[in-house]
Amino acid sequence: MNNHRDLPPDDPLRQALHDEVHARPSALIPLPALIAFVAVLNDGVDRAQELEHLRRLPGQADLQASDLNNHFLRLQLPDGRTLKWERHTEFTRYSLVQPLPEGMGLGASEPALHGTLALPPGWLNGIPGRTVAAILLAMVVADLPEQTADAQARLMRPAQHWFGDRTVVASQLGGGHSWAVTDFRLRASGFEHMLVVAPPDTSASRAGRISQRLLELETYRLMALRGLPVAKALSPMLAEAEARLAAITAQLEHKSLNEQDLLDQLVALAARVERATAEHTYRFAATRAYDALVAQRIGELRERPIPGTQTVGEFMRRRLSPAMATVAASEGRLGSLSERITRTSALLRTRVDIATEAQNQELLAKLTRGQELQLQLQTTVEGLSIAAISYYVISLLLYVGKGAKAAGLPVHPEMAAAALVPLVLWATWRTTRKIHEKLGGSLHPGQGGVKPPAPPAG
Structure with missing residues (x-):
């Protein structure tokens, strides 16, 4: 084999950029399986804290800091379990994959999945960070029905019973190769529950891709919604600033008012708006990015409807779109307000310049008379x-x-x-x-x- 290299020297980033495509491969998940997924905000949490927590897992006492350099790590645990660690810009994800315990499949009603997790006591509670998403995803095996309403209803009954007969959201994934069912509700344990029904011949790689898309979809939805409280909190300030700017603009019509007073008011208003812009620009930009990822993951699901239920994508769009519109409107109002302040400042500067020119002319006339x-x-x-x-x-x-x-x-x-x-x-x-x-x-x-x-x- 010829290993001779006939290329210019590599760019320092070439290897890292090339390996990025392989950075977060989907897990291989043999069915049936239970996946415990937790995403925590990592603001103020460094890798040393996360490394120390990962070392508490069975057989991981020898983990080194260099093992966490690539933002991704998959650990092999006893009894065929795996745990995946992923660090992102704002959050860190932990995904435990273990076999689905007996009695937790389609015949169960609201199974106590949380109590079956094979983790050291207190390990979940000790994850450094603040929880933003927690999901227990059960992936079961069953023969999928034909594409008829009656046949699909027969499978939906035990699937809905698995959620305690609550109203659920469900869809066929990948054009019909599997089903996904959820109710998007938090349990007392702090977890959401999801159920995937796949045929017996589903490969471990396909099961891994299904779980990854569903878990990322919910995580990105929650991260996108983090912009909504910011937008709501900002709304009163925007309304007050807009009214104040309108009042200042109206005062520009009266020549008798002092320009310095108007300038002081305008500078104070501009500083307030610029501070809000600096504080919230990143959150608004992140919301747009997460919303785009949600739309992308919904498209990757390639959903088909199941009679009598909303699809996951339809439910997401109906619930998420108004929130994203509110965030976009607040961002637009903030940008528009900044531009209007700039225009008003230009008008005030013009007025001050004209007044200064008149004063200069009057001064020159006095000087001429004096001379x-x-x-x-x-x-x-x-x-x-x-x-x-x-x-x-x-x-x-x-x-x-x-x-x-x-x-x-x-x-x-x-x-x-x-x-x-x-x-x-x-x-x-x-x-x-x-x-x-x-x-x-x-x-x-x-x-x-x-x-x-x-x-x-x-």
Whole structure:
């Protein structure tokens, strides 16, 4: 045999992904058999706790932690019994398969199946976790009747009697190769009871597939329904939030109200909705996934009706669909509410932006008026400054003239000072203008004063 490998190196996940298809094979169940199935929520339960509990089973004291690495383990127990352990994301399943005790078949009426389980005392009660599903499934052997109403009624009578003559749900599986009967009721033991009637030639592999589909169907139904209490608890909050959002939106029509108050209310409402979304998104998504699995398992049963009873799939759809619709409606309301809050926030931001723009325009107008007044004041001050400077210059010239007259020069100081007034005024004004030109300003735009600053863009 040629074992030469002529391939690139494996992706690190290749082996695990390849083996996933073989991860949870159906059990081989020789009939008649009794299956005790328990599914527990494993939140807060680690594998070490589950390993320690599995070691309490007969002959399993040497179990190692590595035996639980693949999320699936089948243990061989004494007397032909097997126990299967499976760990999923939210729950762990334990399935005990043992021969059906005598007197528990079709001739019995409400058989005490719980008392016949071959397990150590207290083992079931000690399973770590919280029970979400517990089923006792009896698989018996009998010749199936022909496809006539009378023949099927003759088999239904002992099957219904097995459930204490209560109303049951029943269907033919796989197009008629076996029957499944149940009443979907919890007993005092905490278990539901199911009954499968199969012909004597049913193979162990087919019996294993039948049991797996029925047990998974009920487990996924119960896991899907975990979203219903969440949806019901969320409904009052959604109604209150929707009313509050409607009130905030109505207040946006009144311009006299304070935008900051509206924004504070909207932020508080948005935080409340986002918190609810974060807390419940996973539960709603899980509910959708479990509901899809329920529909898939119902399809795999390939049911045929039995006259006078509802099929398992019909019963499931009638009871499960309203609950799933309620969950979907709550999820939709939560998403819609979040989107509406986003739109309202956008409207409020637009209103705040418009109000801010108006305030900016008003501020700019005030600044412009202030600058004009400042310019006028500055012009007046500069005019007074020219007159004052000219006055002091002329006074100095007058003193110079008086000094010259006192020195004997033929000068008339007052007349000389009067004659120099226009020249001094012109010289002072000219000097002031040159100073402004040197500093880059002008008294008036284009005429030598201080140019008012341009308003900011926008």
